[in-house]
């Protein structure tokens with residue numbers, strides 16, 4: 100087996116040779132003339148001159164070998180249904196959807212916004228756009244009307260693909276009223292709205308605008324719609340970031356570079372075999388869903404599982420049963436999901452035959468050590484953390500087990516993945532820091548293939564936001580705070596805006612959270628820095644106890660808060676000791692499961708909470724408010 104160190108070195112020292120080789124993993128209609136166009140730094144254009152198509156690579160090219168292999172398997176515990184499509188069937192469905200889009204004037208470069216539940220038609224919609232060179236923008240189904248309206252105005256779609264309703268934990272969530280309100284609010288008006296009627300919630304179609312998917316399918320019959328060959332640099336989609344830190348950014352992704360990067364990651368990182376099954380429990384509204392429910396597994400000729408449901412319904416064994424049923428080779432979910440499962444009996448997992456499963460991948464937020472240990476020992480399989488962003492489209496840090504299975508290190512997602520020139524920079528000077536020193540995680544130009552091309556419609560924002568953070572050098576900032584060790588393993592310490600400055604000491608919220616999580620009574624914790632007249636900032640900890648009865652009265656709260664403060668003091672020193680430890684039943688999170696620290700911080704500082712449209716459950720913020728008012 101090749102040494103990862105050598106492999107990686109070549110990827111960053113000879114990026115053109117490295118990626119030209121990887122480009123052979125996908126089909127090209129016309130080969131590219133130039134591997135990397137560097138004429139417009141910090142922009143980078145990969146595979147200029149090449150013509151290809153994402154849908155061809157994800158569907159058509161497998162027809163010769165895999166026509167009868169399941170390509171897409173849909174499982175819904177929400178409506179108790181499942182469906183499976185072979186590559187041949189998927190090909191037919193996608194062509195039908197593509198014909199409908201074309202019939203209503205959608206062509207190359209036009210935007211199509213998807214506001215969809217996790218149903219097969221959502222995947223058909225994405226692939227159909229790719230097929231005809233239209234640019235999709237998937238907005239998480241169930242997002243509030245205001246956030247949807249902003250995205251409609253930004254992406255200016257010609258057509259919106261939507262559905263009557265989604266379902267969440269057994270409750271029907273009507274989408275149509277939200278969509279109608281959003282279109283009403285937006286200044287841009289789509290020409291048409293294509294409605295997939297699931298029969299979950301009745302709605303009144305808007306005459307002259309709304310189309311019925313079933314009727315449209317009947318109208319187009321069984322059409323043949325050839326793939327439109329597009330430039331490798333043609334945008335495939337726009338996807339908005341989660342909005343954890345502020346106004347979401349419309350990430351624009353290319354076509355050729357993305358396909359090449361995903362293929363590379365399927366081999367190097369996810370160690371996948373064509374023909375095997377990939378089960379990613381994310382949502383198509385997030386980047387993980389784009390890359391590892393839809394495009395990555397299909398480009399690699401795998402069977403992908405699309406799951407509509409939660410990890411705990413009908414019980415906490417459902418993910419494992421689905422993995423068993425479909426003989427999944429790989430599973431991918433978030434640390435949040437695992438933390439939820441940890442509260443339940445692992446017998447539900449152990450009763451499943453998971454012999455097909457080789458690895459579990461986790462991404463989206465820091466994987467704390469107690470959770471990592473619990474899941475790897477309970478599952479008895481390698482658990483691989485991977486760190487990346489909507490912006491990058493595929494992992495920045497992980498373990499490339501397909502190249503060399505470097506040993507994982509607790510607390511670290513791993514080392515830099517191929518093509519990413521990762522460094523840790525001093526926040527003020529921008530100078531690279533040695534191992535052991537904390538700084539901003541940055542990536543030198545060029546970002547490898549698959550990463551964002553620009554901010555949709557706003558090149559200047561791309562340069563200003565991502566490439567202009569250090570006076571001395573033009574590098575891409577991840578806005579994450581990290582530390583590398585001698586072997587290049589990086590530990591993420593939190594977001595740069597989450598760094599707490601206590602009397603001149605810089606502390607990552609993540610470090611304090613890790614320390615607090617190591618206390619056996621703690622289920623979950625969020626630490627924020629709140630302005631303090633004396634010390635600049637002070638750390639405030641909000642803890643969800645494993646057993647609520649321990650904090651039912653003031654004496655119990657005081658005792659546990661004292662123990663937690665002592666734990667931090669012993670592990671990190673007195674400066675890191677939180678000024679207050681408050682107890683709550685849940686923490687405010689985005690719908691993608693990320694902690695909304697900025698709103699907790701705002702409450703601590705008695706400021707307005709800002710944009711809350713991505714907040715999962717408003718009751719969680721109320722608990723923070725109440726804790727601040729009622730607990731000492």
Ligand code: ATP
Nearest residue numbers: 340341342343344463464465485486487488489591
């Ligand atoms: P916004 O940029 O709009 O504030 P966001 O950063 O939450 O939203 P995403 O692109 O979905 O949007 O999330 C990427 C971020 O998630 C990373 O920058 C990092 O902070 C965090 N993250 C992702 N994976 C990991 C991981 N494995 N370990 C630690 N942090 C992670």
Ligand code: MG
Nearest residue numbers: 340344488578
């Ligand atoms: Mg971000």
